[in-house]
Amino acid sequence: MVSDALSRNNVRVTGPEGAPFLVFLHGFGTDQTVWRRILPYFSNRFRVILMDHVGSGGSDKAAYDSSRYDSLDAYVADLVEVCDRLGVRDATLVGHSVGSMMAVRAAAEDVEARFARVILLTSSPCYLNDDDQGYVGGFSRADLDDLFESLDENYLVWAETMAPVYMNAPDAPELDREVQGSFKRIGPRIARDFARVAFLSDVRASLPDVGVPTLVLQGTDDIVTPDHVGHYLYERLPNASLVQLAATGHFPQSSAPEETAAAMMNFLVAR
Numbered sequence: 447m448v449s450d451a452l453s454r455n456n457v458r459v460t461g462p463e464g465a466p467f468l469v470f471l472h473g474f475g476t477d478q479t480v481w482r483r484i485l486p487y488f489s490n491r492f493r494v495i496l497m498d499h500v501g502s503g504g505s506d507k508a509a510y511d512s513s514r515y516d517s518l519d520a521y522v523a524d525l526v527e528v529c530d531r532l533g534v535r536d537a538t539l540v541g542h543s544v545g546s547m548m549a550v551r552a553a554a555e556d557v558e559a560r561f562a563r564v565i566l567l568t569s570s571p572c573y574l575n576d577d578d579q580g581y582v583g584g585f586s587r588a589d590l591d592d593l594f595e596s597l598d599e600n601y602l603v604w605a606e607t608m609a610p611v612y613m614n615a616p617d618a619p620e621l622d623r624e625v626q627g628s629f630k631r632i633g634p635r636i637a638r639d640f641a642r643v644a645f646l647s648d649v650r651a652s653l654p655d656v657g658v659p660t661l662v663l664q665g666t667d668d669i670v671t672p673d674h675v676g677h678y679l680y681e682r683l684p685n686a687s688l689v690q691l692a693a694t695g696h697f698p699q700s701s702a703p704e705e706t707a708a709a710m711m712n713f714l715v716a717r
Contacts, residue, residue, distance in 0.1 A: 451527045455497040456504035459532065461489050466714075467534050468492040469561075471525065473543025474644040475605070475629040475637060477503025480542065484699045487707035495537075497528055499545075501636035503628070512639050518544075518647050522551050529560050536562040538714060542699065543568055543670065544644035554655035564660040565710055568696050570671045571679060572648040581650070584672050590645050597638045605629035605637075614667055614695030621700050653682040660686045661713040663706065667694045687713065 451457075458478065461468075468488055470481050478496040488494055498505040499521055514520045525548060529537065539561045541549030546569030553561045573583045574590060585593075596604045609625040610616075632640070660683045664676030673690070680688040689709045693702030 451524070451531050454500060454506045454509045455524055455528055456506075457528055457532075458496040459493065460485075460496075461491070461493045463493065465491060465493045467495060467537035469495045469497075469525075469529065469534065469537050469539050471497070471539070471541040471545030471548050472499065472502070473541075473545045474640055475502075475632055476542075476625065477505075477628050477631060479503065479624075479628060480697065481699060483703035484707045484710075487703070487711065492538075495528070495532065495534070497525070499640075500524060501640060502632050507633070507636075510636055512635075515639065515643070517643060518548055518551055518649070521548050521643075522555075525552055526560070530558075534560050536560075538563040538565060540565040540710070541567065541569065543570075543696065544640075544647070547571065547644075547647050547649045550649045550652050550656055553658055553660075554649075554652035561658060563658055563714070564656060565663065565713065566660065566679060567663045567699060567706070568665045568668055568671050569662065569679060570675045571650045571653060571682075573645045573670075574648070581678075582674065584670070584675065585645065593645065594638070594642065597634075597641055601634035601637050602630060611669060612696045613701060614669070615697075615701040618701060621697070624700065625697065650682075653679070654684060657684055659713075661710070662686055662688045663698070663709055664688065664690050665693055665695055665698050666691060668696050670696045689713075 472480050477498045501510040539549045546566040549564050553564050573585050575583050610622040613621050615621050662676050662679045680686045691698050698706045
């Protein structure tokens with residue numbers, strides 16, 4: 447039934463009927479509430495679709511199966527199913543962090559004209575360094591093993607500690623608390639699984655197949671996705687533009703919603 451996929455992913459649809467679709471995909475440890483500060487800039491002009499990945503936010507936790515959600519494939523399949531149930535065509539797909547990986551994969555494999563544009567916010571195609579290919583994702587395997595060990599030992603302590611580092615907005619401690627709250631809502635077991643999917647996935651091979659116009663929005667002083675990663679995406683996506691935001695950290699949609707929304711809108715209205 448239609449409602450099954452929509453309730454599974456806690457789908458919320460707002461904005462005028464008949465308006466262009468704008469589909470938002472959140473990243474690791476968060477949920478659809480991470481977009482709330484930029485939504486007012488789009489809600490009157492777009493048909494906004496928000497969803498929580500299974501295991502996150504208000505999704506149906508009973509639908510989570512670690513053997514199914516052990517790669518990006520299941521998350522992308524959920525996205526496509528939701529879009530098909532809602533009749534989405536010619537949409538702009540907006541991904542944040544690992545949500546951007548899902549957006550890249552979905553757009554690269556799209557043969558049904560679901561997605562006409564892609565926006566990648568603080569995105570990486572691969573977090574793991576690849577010495578053989580001369581690729582620097584920002585994390586060595588030892589770095590990631592340390593990260594996974596911290597998550598396994600005490601996820602809640604990790605969430606408390608790392609949220610301010612990822613946010614990198616020292617003058618806005620309320621934003622740290624928001625991210626800490628969303629990190630905690632995901633639950634330790636699912637978070638540990640999802641972290642491995644996020645940090646060990648690699649969509650570099652899909653980049654040449656994303657033929658639609660794509661905007662790469664790169665944050666400043668982002669510990670998760672350094673500047674050169676944004677340039678890597680820009681250079682390898684066939685139809686890309688790159689905007690370097692003044693906003694610091696990994697969550698510019700929260701710390702600098704006006705700047706982030708303006709860059710997005712400039713891309714949307716120019717097409």
